Amino acid sequence: MxxxxxxxxxxxxxxxxxxxxxxxxxxxxxxxxxxxxxxxxxxxxxxxxxPDNALEPVIxxxxxxxxxxxxxxxxxxxxxxxxxxxxxxxxxxxxxxxxxxxxxxxxxxxxxxxxxxxxxxxxxGLKAGGGGEPKGKLAEMIHESFGGLENCLKALTEAAVTQFGSGWAWLAVEGGKLAAVKTGNAGNPMTNGQKPLLAIDVWEHAYYLDYQNRRADYVKAVLEKLVNWEFAAKNLEA
Ligand SMILES: [Fe+2]
Structure with missing residues (x-):
């Protein structure tokens, strides 16, 4: 069903x-x-x-x-x-x-x-034609927490690329500020009292058919072209 x-x-x-x-x-x-x-x-x-093909050519x-x-x-x-x-x-x-x-x-x-x-x-948290710049309160919090979108994307990339083995990178709220965090395997920021806004799957099954071992290329393309900032903004307000 x-x-x-x-x-x-x-x-x-x-x-x-x-x-x-x-x-x-x-x-x-x-x-x-x-x-x-x-x-x-x-x-x-x-x-x-x-549809299955909506995120091509990134995924x-x-x-x-x-x-x-x-x-x-x-x-x-x-x-x-x-x-x-x-x-x-x-x-x-x-x-x-x-x-x-x-x-x-x-x-x-x-x-x-x-x-x-x-x-x-x-x-x-993904959509065709995603990426770009977040708006409103989310944009303000990104500026306050990271010093700007570029630093936020760098932090998310760092979390995604340095997660050893299978896991996830997340944009999450912790103590009233945004943070880029990573979890191993099935981990979720909520078990650490953090509120997730966005997730990037870094299990190999998420990218290996398209990028083989090049996880960093997959993460870069997802952040630049697919990330759904409106979804993150709604989660921030929820
Ligand atoms: Fe997955």
Whole structure:
């Protein structure tokens, strides 16, 4: 089942609502079945907010197809599979991974639920014809926190390129200021009390088909041509 509640300009609040709604839709869809066939709760993977080829030539349709239909889908499927035996009814996907992060025995749930969330956040933080300059309060905070957009992009690039192995680079709010942070594997800034505004996936599956080992080229192209500043601005206000 897929939710139709996402859009290219999905804000973090709308994103949370969409992922929660997806779970509720799945629950509603299970009503009417015999009690023993009821699914506890399932999160539906939101649709991509653009066609597979929309981000070319920066990210190929081939990469998007595998990354969304295989990798992202597997994280949702695994999350739902684990939740069948560990019901966390009524929780948003965000709440599920934040709760799982507190429990060392729930590492598989954390990894899959956080990756499902991170990927949907990443897809919505990209758009065809992105890049350019942020506006409004986001632009002001970038100036205050980094001394300008160029320094902000440098900091994000540094975080993305220096993340050792798989992980993520993020623009996040910490203590009222913006920061470029990185997390390993399925990590998410929210587990450190930071509020994510944008994500760059630096797992090899995000760029290897198009850029092979040249992660820095992928990051540069994403920041210059795809990054969705309107999505970041909405998250700042959320
Ligand atoms: Fe990924």
């Amino acid at each position: 897929q939710s139709d509640q996402t859009s290219p300009n999905l804000s973090r609040r709308e994103f949370v609502a969409a992922t929660a709604a997806a779970g509720l839709l799945s629950m509603a869809g299970s009503l009417g079945f015999a009690k023993d066939t009821l699914a506890a709760e399932a999160f539906a993977m939101p649709p991509l907010p653009y 190929s349709a081939n990469t998007i197809s595998f990354h969304y239909s295989k990798h992202t889908k597997l994280y949702y499927d695994n999350t739902n599979k684990i939740l069948e035996t560990k019901p966390m009814a009524g929780m948003t996907l965000e709440k599920v991974f934040l709760e799982a992060a507190k429990d060392a025995a729930a590492m598989a749930l954390f990894n899959n639920a956080a990756q499902a969330w991170n990927h949907t956040f990443y897809w919505n």
